Amino acid sequence: MPRLEEFYAVWEQVLKSNSADVLNEIKVATIRGRGGAGFPMGFKLEACRNAEDTTGNGTPRKYIVCNADEGDPAAYSDRYLLEQRPHRVLLGMMIAGYCVGADTGVLYIRAEYPEAVEIVKQAVRDLEAQGWIGNNIKGSGFNYRFKVIKAAGAYVCGEETALLNSIEGKRGEVRTRPPYPAQQGLFNRPTVVNNVETLACVPWVITNGGAAFAKLGSEKSNGSKLVCLDSGFKRPGIYEVECGTPLAKVIDELGGGFARPTKALHIGGPLGGIVPLQKINALSIDFESFQREGFLLGHASVLSIPQDFPMVKYLEHLFEFTALESCGKCFPCRIGSTRGKELILSAQDGKKIDRALFNDLIETMEIGSLCALGGGLPLGVKNAMQYFRTELDEYFA
Numbered sequence: 001m002p003r004l005e006e007f008y009a010v011w012e013q014v015l016k017s018n019s020a021d022v023l024n025e026i027k028v029a030t031i032r033g034r035g036g037a038g039f040p041m042g043f044k045l046e047a048c049r050n051a052e053d054t055t056g057n058g059t060p061r062k063y064i065v066c067n068a069d070e071g072d073p074a075a076y077s078d079r080y081l082l083e084q085r086p087h088r089v090l091l092g093m094m095i096a097g098y099c100v101g102a103d104t105g106v107l108y109i110r111a112e113y114p115e116a117v118e119i120v121k122q123a124v125r126d127l128e129a130q131g132w133i134g135n136n137i138k139g140s141g142f143n144y145r146f147k148v149i150k151a152a153g154a155y156v157c158g159e160e161t162a163l164l165n166s167i168e169g170k171r172g173e174v175r176t177r178p179p180y181p182a183q184q185g186l187f188n189r190p191t192v193v194n195n196v197e198t199l200a201c202v203p204w205v206i207t208n209g210g211a212a213f214a215k216l217g218s219e220k221s222n223g224s225k226l227v228c229l230d231s232g233f234k235r236p237g238i239y240e241v242e243c244g245t246p247l248a249k250v251i252d253e254l255g256g257g258f259a260r261p262t263k264a265l266h267i268g269g270p271l272g273g274i275v276p277l278q279k280i281n282a283l284s285i286d287f288e289s290f291q292r293e294g295f296l297l298g299h300a301s302v303l304s305i306p307q308d309f310p311m312v313k314y315l316e317h318l319f320e321f322t323a324l325e326s327c328g329k330c331f332p333c334r335i336g337s338t339r340g341k342e343l344i345l346s347a348q349d350g351k352k353i354d355r356a357l358f359n360d361l362i363e364t365m366e367i368g369s370l371c372a373l374g375g376g377l378p379l380g381v382k383n384a385m386q387y388f389r390t391e392l393d394e395y396f397a
Protein backbone atom coordinates (compact mmCIF):
# COMPACT_ATOMS: atom_id res chain seq x y z
CA MET A 1 0.00 0.00 0.00
CA PRO A 2 1.56 3.36 -1.05
CA ARG A 3 1.74 6.29 1.38
CA LEU A 4 -1.57 8.08 1.88
CA GLU A 5 -0.55 11.18 -0.12
CA GLU A 6 0.41 8.99 -3.05
CA PHE A 7 -2.73 6.88 -2.76
CA TYR A 8 -5.06 9.91 -2.59
CA ALA A 9 -3.37 11.71 -5.51
CA VAL A 10 -6.03 10.09 -7.69
CA TRP A 11 -8.73 11.68 -5.51
CA GLU A 12 -7.36 15.14 -6.18
CA GLN A 13 -7.45 14.34 -9.90
CA VAL A 14 -11.02 13.06 -9.64
CA LEU A 15 -12.09 16.29 -7.94
CA LYS A 16 -10.86 18.19 -11.00
CA SER A 17 -12.60 15.84 -13.47
CA ASN A 18 -16.05 15.79 -14.97
CA SER A 19 -18.14 13.42 -12.83
CA ALA A 20 -19.73 11.86 -15.95
CA ASP A 21 -16.26 10.90 -17.22
CA VAL A 22 -15.38 9.30 -13.88
CA LEU A 23 -18.61 7.32 -13.96
CA ASN A 24 -17.86 6.29 -17.50
CA GLU A 25 -14.59 4.61 -16.38
CA ILE A 26 -16.59 2.52 -13.91
CA LYS A 27 -19.05 1.59 -16.63
CA VAL A 28 -16.24 0.63 -19.01
CA ALA A 29 -14.67 -1.51 -16.27
CA THR A 30 -18.01 -3.34 -15.85
CA ILE A 31 -17.46 -3.97 -12.15
CA ARG A 32 -20.04 -6.51 -11.03
CA GLY A 33 -21.21 -6.45 -7.42
CA ARG A 34 -19.07 -8.65 -5.17
CA GLY A 35 -21.73 -8.95 -2.42
CA GLY A 36 -23.57 -11.83 -4.06
CA ALA A 37 -25.82 -10.85 -6.94
CA GLY A 38 -23.16 -9.65 -9.42
CA PHE A 39 -25.20 -6.61 -10.47
CA PRO A 40 -23.19 -4.09 -12.55
CA MET A 41 -22.08 -1.23 -10.33
CA GLY A 42 -22.20 1.34 -13.16
CA PHE A 43 -25.97 0.79 -13.65
CA LYS A 44 -26.71 1.57 -10.03
CA LEU A 45 -24.48 4.62 -10.00
CA GLU A 46 -26.06 5.95 -13.15
CA ALA A 47 -29.60 5.37 -11.86
CA CYS A 48 -28.76 7.20 -8.65
CA ARG A 49 -27.05 10.02 -10.54
CA ASN A 50 -30.20 10.49 -12.63
CA ALA A 51 -32.58 10.23 -9.66
CA GLU A 52 -33.87 13.24 -7.78
CA ASP A 53 -34.29 13.58 -4.06
CA THR A 54 -38.05 14.07 -3.93
CA THR A 55 -38.39 14.10 -0.13
CA GLY A 56 -38.55 17.87 0.07
CA ASN A 57 -36.71 17.62 3.42
CA GLY A 58 -34.16 20.41 3.50
CA THR A 59 -31.16 20.27 1.17
CA PRO A 60 -31.51 17.52 -1.47
CA ARG A 61 -29.18 14.67 -0.60
CA LYS A 62 -27.95 11.31 -1.91
CA TYR A 63 -26.08 8.55 -0.12
CA ILE A 64 -23.46 5.91 -0.79
CA VAL A 65 -23.90 2.99 1.59
CA CYS A 66 -21.19 0.41 2.09
CA ASN A 67 -22.63 -2.98 2.96
CA ALA A 68 -20.10 -4.36 5.45
CA ASP A 69 -22.50 -6.69 7.22
CA GLU A 70 -20.70 -9.80 5.89
CA GLY A 71 -22.85 -12.49 7.44
CA ASP A 72 -22.09 -15.52 5.24
CA PRO A 73 -20.48 -18.21 7.36
CA ALA A 74 -16.89 -18.77 6.10
CA ALA A 75 -16.68 -15.30 4.51
CA TYR A 76 -14.15 -12.86 5.92
CA SER A 77 -12.85 -10.94 2.88
CA ASP A 78 -14.76 -7.76 3.78
CA ARG A 79 -13.28 -7.92 7.24
CA TYR A 80 -9.82 -8.20 5.70
CA LEU A 81 -10.40 -5.17 3.47
CA LEU A 82 -11.82 -3.03 6.28
CA GLU A 83 -9.03 -3.90 8.69
CA GLN A 84 -6.09 -4.04 6.29
CA ARG A 85 -7.11 -1.82 3.37
CA PRO A 86 -9.64 0.67 4.81
CA HIS A 87 -8.57 3.48 2.47
CA ARG A 88 -9.38 1.43 -0.62
CA VAL A 89 -12.95 1.12 0.60
CA LEU A 90 -13.27 4.74 1.73
CA LEU A 91 -11.79 6.14 -1.48
CA GLY A 92 -14.10 3.85 -3.47
CA MET A 93 -17.06 5.36 -1.61
CA MET A 94 -15.80 8.90 -2.16
CA ILE A 95 -15.38 8.37 -5.91
CA ALA A 96 -18.81 6.71 -6.11
CA GLY A 97 -20.22 9.73 -4.26
CA TYR A 98 -18.57 12.09 -6.71
CA CYS A 99 -20.10 10.19 -9.64
CA VAL A 100 -23.66 10.44 -8.36
CA GLY A 101 -23.52 13.71 -6.42
CA ALA A 102 -23.83 12.12 -2.98
CA ASP A 103 -22.47 14.04 -0.01
CA THR A 104 -22.57 11.26 2.58
CA GLY A 105 -21.04 7.81 2.79
CA VAL A 106 -22.43 5.43 5.38
CA LEU A 107 -20.57 2.27 6.39
CA TYR A 108 -22.77 -0.38 7.98
CA ILE A 109 -20.21 -2.66 9.64
CA ARG A 110 -20.92 -5.98 11.28
CA ALA A 111 -20.77 -5.44 15.07
CA GLU A 112 -18.83 -8.70 15.39
CA TYR A 113 -15.95 -6.88 13.62
CA PRO A 114 -15.08 -4.41 16.43
CA GLU A 115 -11.51 -3.88 15.16
CA ALA A 116 -12.83 -3.03 11.71
CA VAL A 117 -15.16 -0.40 13.19
CA GLU A 118 -12.28 1.28 15.05
CA ILE A 119 -9.84 1.06 12.13
CA VAL A 120 -12.35 2.60 9.73
CA LYS A 121 -13.18 5.39 12.20
CA GLN A 122 -9.48 6.17 12.51
CA ALA A 123 -9.08 6.15 8.72
CA VAL A 124 -11.95 8.67 8.47
CA ARG A 125 -10.19 10.90 11.02
CA ASP A 126 -7.02 10.68 8.89
CA LEU A 127 -9.00 11.83 5.87
CA GLU A 128 -10.43 14.77 7.81
CA ALA A 129 -6.98 15.75 8.98
CA GLN A 130 -5.71 15.80 5.40
CA GLY A 131 -8.70 17.79 4.10
CA TRP A 132 -9.72 15.01 1.70
CA ILE A 133 -13.25 15.01 3.06
CA GLY A 134 -15.41 17.80 4.48
CA ASN A 135 -16.91 20.86 2.81
CA ASN A 136 -15.63 22.26 -0.48
CA ILE A 137 -12.87 19.63 -0.60
CA LYS A 138 -9.62 21.16 -1.91
CA GLY A 139 -11.66 24.04 -3.37
CA SER A 140 -13.63 21.71 -5.67
CA GLY A 141 -17.08 22.69 -4.42
CA PHE A 142 -17.69 19.02 -3.57
CA ASN A 143 -18.70 18.04 -0.03
CA TYR A 144 -18.36 14.56 1.45
CA ARG A 145 -18.55 13.10 4.94
CA PHE A 146 -18.70 9.63 6.47
CA LYS A 147 -20.86 7.98 9.06
CA VAL A 148 -19.85 4.63 10.57
CA ILE A 149 -22.61 2.45 11.98
CA LYS A 150 -22.29 -0.75 13.98
CA ALA A 151 -24.70 -3.25 12.47
CA ALA A 152 -27.62 -4.77 14.33
CA GLY A 153 -26.44 -8.38 14.39
CA ALA A 154 -28.97 -10.03 12.07
CA TYR A 155 -28.07 -11.89 8.88
CA VAL A 156 -31.02 -10.35 7.05
CA CYS A 157 -29.69 -6.85 7.76
CA GLY A 158 -27.14 -7.60 5.02
CA GLU A 159 -30.02 -7.52 2.53
CA GLU A 160 -29.80 -4.01 1.18
CA THR A 161 -33.28 -2.75 2.05
CA ALA A 162 -33.36 -4.36 5.52
CA LEU A 163 -29.98 -2.70 5.98
CA LEU A 164 -31.42 0.71 5.08
CA ASN A 165 -34.26 0.21 7.58
CA SER A 166 -31.73 -0.78 10.21
CA ILE A 167 -29.68 2.38 9.62
CA GLU A 168 -32.89 4.39 9.97
CA GLY A 169 -33.39 2.80 13.39
CA LYS A 170 -36.27 0.62 12.25
CA ARG A 171 -36.71 -3.14 12.45
CA GLY A 172 -34.43 -4.90 9.96
CA GLU A 173 -37.27 -5.83 7.65
CA VAL A 174 -36.97 -6.13 3.88
CA ARG A 175 -38.71 -3.44 1.78
CA THR A 176 -40.78 -4.18 -1.29
CA ARG A 177 -39.28 -3.00 -4.59
CA PRO A 178 -39.83 -0.79 -6.56
CA PRO A 179 -38.89 1.80 -5.56
CA TYR A 180 -35.26 0.65 -5.69
CA PRO A 181 -32.70 2.19 -3.35
CA ALA A 182 -31.16 4.13 -6.25
CA GLN A 183 -34.50 5.98 -6.51
CA GLN A 184 -35.65 6.01 -2.86
CA GLY A 185 -33.19 4.49 -0.46
CA LEU A 186 -31.89 5.74 2.86
CA PHE A 187 -34.44 8.14 4.40
CA ASN A 188 -36.19 7.87 1.00
CA ARG A 189 -33.35 9.66 -0.77
CA PRO A 190 -31.47 8.24 -3.81
CA THR A 191 -28.91 5.74 -2.49
CA VAL A 192 -26.33 3.36 -3.88
CA VAL A 193 -25.69 0.26 -1.77
CA ASN A 194 -22.54 -1.64 -2.62
CA ASN A 195 -20.50 -4.35 -1.01
CA VAL A 196 -17.10 -3.57 0.57
CA GLU A 197 -15.16 -5.48 -2.08
CA THR A 198 -17.07 -3.84 -4.96
CA LEU A 199 -16.21 -0.38 -3.63
CA ALA A 200 -12.61 -1.42 -3.01
CA CYS A 201 -12.24 -2.11 -6.77
CA VAL A 202 -12.97 1.52 -7.67
CA PRO A 203 -9.62 3.22 -6.83
CA TRP A 204 -7.76 0.69 -8.99
CA VAL A 205 -10.18 1.25 -11.86
CA ILE A 206 -9.80 5.03 -11.73
CA THR A 207 -6.01 4.84 -11.38
CA ASN A 208 -5.48 2.26 -14.14
CA GLY A 209 -8.52 2.93 -16.34
CA GLY A 210 -11.74 1.00 -16.81
CA ALA A 211 -10.40 -0.76 -19.90
CA ALA A 212 -7.49 -2.27 -17.92
CA PHE A 213 -9.95 -3.72 -15.39
CA ALA A 214 -12.23 -4.97 -18.17
CA LYS A 215 -9.28 -6.81 -19.74
CA LEU A 216 -8.84 -8.93 -16.61
CA GLY A 217 -11.05 -11.90 -15.98
CA SER A 218 -13.55 -13.88 -17.98
CA GLU A 219 -16.11 -12.76 -20.54
CA LYS A 220 -18.79 -11.65 -18.09
CA SER A 221 -16.84 -11.34 -14.84
CA ASN A 222 -14.12 -8.72 -14.88
CA GLY A 223 -11.24 -8.02 -12.54
CA SER A 224 -10.27 -10.17 -9.61
CA LYS A 225 -12.20 -11.77 -6.78
CA LEU A 226 -11.32 -12.53 -3.18
CA VAL A 227 -12.04 -16.13 -2.26
CA CYS A 228 -12.23 -17.36 1.35
CA LEU A 229 -11.28 -20.95 2.16
CA ASP A 230 -12.32 -22.40 5.51
CA SER A 231 -10.41 -24.62 7.93
CA GLY A 232 -11.24 -27.73 5.89
CA PHE A 233 -8.34 -26.79 3.58
CA LYS A 234 -4.66 -27.40 4.27
CA ARG A 235 -3.97 -23.71 3.70
CA PRO A 236 -7.12 -21.86 4.74
CA GLY A 237 -7.25 -18.14 4.07
CA ILE A 238 -8.16 -15.37 1.65
CA TYR A 239 -6.84 -15.53 -1.89
CA GLU A 240 -7.20 -12.90 -4.59
CA VAL A 241 -7.53 -14.52 -8.00
CA GLU A 242 -8.28 -13.22 -11.45
CA CYS A 243 -11.89 -13.94 -12.40
CA GLY A 244 -11.99 -17.07 -14.55
CA THR A 245 -9.38 -18.93 -12.46
CA PRO A 246 -10.34 -22.62 -12.27
CA LEU A 247 -11.84 -23.58 -8.91
CA ALA A 248 -9.61 -26.67 -8.89
CA LYS A 249 -6.54 -24.44 -9.00
CA VAL A 250 -7.80 -22.42 -6.02
CA ILE A 251 -8.44 -25.59 -4.04
CA ASP A 252 -5.32 -27.55 -4.93
CA GLU A 253 -2.62 -24.97 -5.60
CA LEU A 254 -3.65 -22.15 -3.25
CA GLY A 255 -5.57 -24.05 -0.59
CA GLY A 256 -3.19 -27.03 -0.65
CA GLY A 257 -6.10 -29.46 -1.04
CA PHE A 258 -8.47 -30.74 1.63
CA ALA A 259 -7.30 -31.17 5.20
CA ARG A 260 -9.89 -33.90 5.86
CA PRO A 261 -12.12 -36.20 3.82
CA THR A 262 -14.66 -33.88 2.18
CA LYS A 263 -17.81 -34.58 0.19
CA ALA A 264 -19.03 -31.17 -0.94
CA LEU A 265 -18.40 -27.43 -0.88
CA HIS A 266 -20.98 -24.90 0.11
CA ILE A 267 -19.98 -21.87 -1.94
CA GLY A 268 -21.49 -18.38 -1.69
CA GLY A 269 -22.96 -18.59 1.80
CA PRO A 270 -26.12 -20.25 3.11
CA LEU A 271 -28.04 -19.09 0.02
CA GLY A 272 -25.41 -20.47 -2.34
CA GLY A 273 -25.17 -23.87 -3.98
CA ILE A 274 -23.85 -27.15 -2.61
CA VAL A 275 -21.13 -28.28 -5.02
CA PRO A 276 -20.29 -32.00 -5.03
CA LEU A 277 -16.60 -32.78 -5.64
CA GLN A 278 -17.28 -34.15 -9.13
CA LYS A 279 -18.43 -30.67 -10.24
CA ILE A 280 -15.29 -28.80 -9.17
CA ASN A 281 -13.62 -29.16 -12.57
CA ALA A 282 -16.62 -27.56 -14.30
CA LEU A 283 -16.31 -24.35 -12.28
CA SER A 284 -14.10 -21.28 -12.31
CA ILE A 285 -14.23 -18.16 -10.16
CA ASP A 286 -16.77 -16.22 -12.20
CA PHE A 287 -20.51 -15.64 -12.19
CA GLU A 288 -21.21 -17.41 -15.49
CA SER A 289 -19.74 -20.87 -14.86
CA PHE A 290 -21.53 -21.09 -11.51
CA GLN A 291 -24.81 -20.04 -13.10
CA ARG A 292 -24.38 -22.47 -16.01
CA GLU A 293 -23.77 -25.41 -13.67
CA GLY A 294 -26.66 -24.52 -11.34
CA PHE A 295 -24.69 -23.03 -8.44
CA LEU A 296 -23.89 -19.49 -7.23
CA LEU A 297 -20.56 -17.76 -6.80
CA GLY A 298 -22.09 -15.26 -4.37
CA HIS A 299 -19.50 -13.59 -2.16
CA ALA A 300 -17.16 -16.56 -2.84
CA SER A 301 -16.86 -18.08 0.61
CA VAL A 302 -15.95 -21.76 0.36
CA LEU A 303 -17.16 -23.92 3.22
CA SER A 304 -16.18 -27.58 3.08
CA ILE A 305 -18.66 -30.23 4.19
CA PRO A 306 -16.88 -33.20 5.80
CA GLN A 307 -17.42 -36.66 4.36
CA ASP A 308 -18.93 -37.94 7.61
CA PHE A 309 -21.35 -35.02 8.11
CA PRO A 310 -24.86 -36.31 7.28
CA MET A 311 -26.44 -34.26 4.48
CA VAL A 312 -29.83 -34.48 6.21
CA LYS A 313 -28.32 -32.68 9.22
CA TYR A 314 -26.85 -30.08 6.90
CA LEU A 315 -30.28 -29.42 5.37
CA GLU A 316 -31.84 -29.26 8.83
CA HIS A 317 -29.31 -26.59 9.73
CA LEU A 318 -30.01 -24.59 6.55
CA PHE A 319 -33.76 -24.51 7.19
CA GLU A 320 -33.19 -23.67 10.85
CA PHE A 321 -30.81 -20.85 9.92
CA THR A 322 -33.37 -19.36 7.52
CA ALA A 323 -36.20 -19.75 10.05
CA LEU A 324 -34.15 -17.95 12.69
CA GLU A 325 -32.94 -15.19 10.37
CA SER A 326 -36.17 -14.64 8.42
CA CYS A 327 -37.40 -11.05 8.81
CA GLY A 328 -40.95 -12.41 8.80
CA LYS A 329 -42.33 -10.09 6.15
CA CYS A 330 -43.44 -12.73 3.64
CA PHE A 331 -45.19 -16.07 4.22
CA PRO A 332 -43.12 -18.36 1.94
CA CYS A 333 -39.96 -17.68 3.90
CA ARG A 334 -41.41 -17.17 7.37
CA ILE A 335 -43.61 -20.26 7.35
CA GLY A 336 -41.79 -22.29 4.69
CA SER A 337 -38.45 -22.34 6.49
CA THR A 338 -40.06 -23.52 9.72
CA ARG A 339 -42.16 -26.17 7.94
CA GLY A 340 -39.04 -27.39 6.10
CA LYS A 341 -37.17 -27.75 9.35
CA GLU A 342 -40.10 -29.63 10.94
CA LEU A 343 -40.29 -32.04 7.99
CA ILE A 344 -36.58 -32.77 8.11
CA LEU A 345 -36.63 -33.25 11.88
CA SER A 346 -39.57 -35.64 11.71
CA ALA A 347 -37.89 -37.58 8.89
CA GLN A 348 -34.97 -38.24 11.23
CA ASP A 349 -37.51 -39.66 13.71
CA GLY A 350 -38.67 -42.15 11.07
CA LYS A 351 -41.60 -40.24 9.50
CA LYS A 352 -40.78 -40.12 5.80
CA ILE A 353 -41.27 -36.86 3.92
CA ASP A 354 -43.79 -36.71 1.10
CA ARG A 355 -41.46 -35.80 -1.79
CA ALA A 356 -44.15 -33.93 -3.77
CA LEU A 357 -45.06 -31.86 -0.71
CA PHE A 358 -41.41 -31.06 -0.07
CA ASN A 359 -40.87 -30.05 -3.70
CA ASP A 360 -43.94 -27.78 -3.49
CA LEU A 361 -42.55 -26.20 -0.36
CA ILE A 362 -39.19 -25.33 -1.84
CA GLU A 363 -40.75 -24.17 -5.11
CA THR A 364 -43.08 -21.85 -3.15
CA MET A 365 -40.11 -20.46 -1.24
CA GLU A 366 -38.08 -20.02 -4.41
CA ILE A 367 -40.67 -18.18 -6.47
CA GLY A 368 -42.81 -16.60 -3.76
CA SER A 369 -40.28 -15.07 -1.38
CA LEU A 370 -39.80 -11.34 -1.34
CA CYS A 371 -36.02 -11.48 -1.05
CA ALA A 372 -33.15 -13.88 -1.61
CA LEU A 373 -33.19 -15.23 1.96
CA GLY A 374 -36.28 -17.37 1.44
CA GLY A 375 -35.80 -17.33 -2.33
CA GLY A 376 -32.17 -18.49 -2.19
CA LEU A 377 -32.37 -21.31 0.33
CA PRO A 378 -33.90 -23.79 -2.16
CA LEU A 379 -30.82 -23.73 -4.40
CA GLY A 380 -28.58 -25.57 -1.93
CA VAL A 381 -31.43 -27.86 -0.93
CA LYS A 382 -32.06 -28.81 -4.57
CA ASN A 383 -28.33 -29.37 -5.18
CA ALA A 384 -28.20 -31.70 -2.18
CA MET A 385 -31.32 -33.58 -3.35
CA GLN A 386 -29.77 -34.01 -6.80
CA TYR A 387 -26.19 -34.92 -5.92
CA PHE A 388 -26.71 -36.70 -2.58
CA ARG A 389 -29.85 -38.56 -3.53
CA THR A 390 -28.63 -41.95 -2.35
CA GLU A 391 -27.83 -40.51 1.06
CA LEU A 392 -31.13 -38.61 1.36
CA ASP A 393 -33.51 -41.14 -0.26
CA GLU A 394 -34.19 -42.99 3.00
CA TYR A 395 -35.87 -39.85 4.43
CA PHE A 396 -38.36 -39.48 1.56
CA ALA A 397 -41.46 -41.51 0.72
Ligand SMILES: Cc1cc2nc3c(=O)[nH]c(=O)nc-3n(C[C@H](O)[C@H](O)[C@H](O)COP(=O)(O)O)c2cc1C
Nearest residue numbers: 033034035067069070071158159160194195198372
Ligand atom coordinates in the same frame (compact mmCIF):
# COMPACT_ATOMS: atom_id res chain seq x y z
C1 LIG B 1 -30.35 -12.33 3.34
C2 LIG B 1 -29.34 -11.53 2.58
C3 LIG B 1 -28.15 -11.17 3.18
C4 LIG B 1 -27.21 -10.41 2.48
N1 LIG B 1 -26.04 -10.09 3.10
C5 LIG B 1 -25.14 -9.32 2.46
C6 LIG B 1 -23.93 -8.93 3.10
O1 LIG B 1 -23.67 -9.29 4.25
N2 LIG B 1 -23.06 -8.16 2.40
C7 LIG B 1 -23.33 -7.74 1.11
O2 LIG B 1 -22.55 -7.01 0.52
N3 LIG B 1 -24.46 -8.11 0.48
C8 LIG B 1 -25.36 -8.87 1.13
N4 LIG B 1 -26.53 -9.20 0.50
C9 LIG B 1 -26.77 -8.66 -0.87
C10 LIG B 1 -27.32 -7.24 -0.78
O3 LIG B 1 -28.74 -7.28 -0.69
C11 LIG B 1 -26.97 -6.40 -2.02
O4 LIG B 1 -27.25 -7.15 -3.17
C12 LIG B 1 -25.50 -5.98 -2.05
O5 LIG B 1 -25.14 -5.27 -0.89
C13 LIG B 1 -25.28 -5.08 -3.26
O6 LIG B 1 -23.91 -4.76 -3.36
P1 LIG B 1 -23.04 -5.25 -4.61
O7 LIG B 1 -23.84 -4.93 -5.83
O8 LIG B 1 -21.80 -4.46 -4.50
O9 LIG B 1 -22.83 -6.72 -4.45
C14 LIG B 1 -27.48 -9.99 1.16
C15 LIG B 1 -28.68 -10.37 0.55
C16 LIG B 1 -29.60 -11.13 1.25
C17 LIG B 1 -30.87 -11.53 0.58
Ligand code: SF4
Nearest residue numbers: 328329330333371374
Ligand atom coordinates in the same frame (compact mmCIF):
# COMPACT_ATOMS: atom_id res chain seq x y z
S1 SF4 C 1 -37.77 -13.89 2.09
FE1 SF4 C 1 -37.61 -13.99 4.35
S2 SF4 C 1 -36.14 -12.42 4.86
FE2 SF4 C 1 -36.85 -12.00 2.76
S3 SF4 C 1 -38.62 -10.63 2.98
FE3 SF4 C 1 -39.45 -12.67 3.00
S4 SF4 C 1 -39.53 -13.18 5.23
FE4 SF4 C 1 -38.15 -11.45 5.01
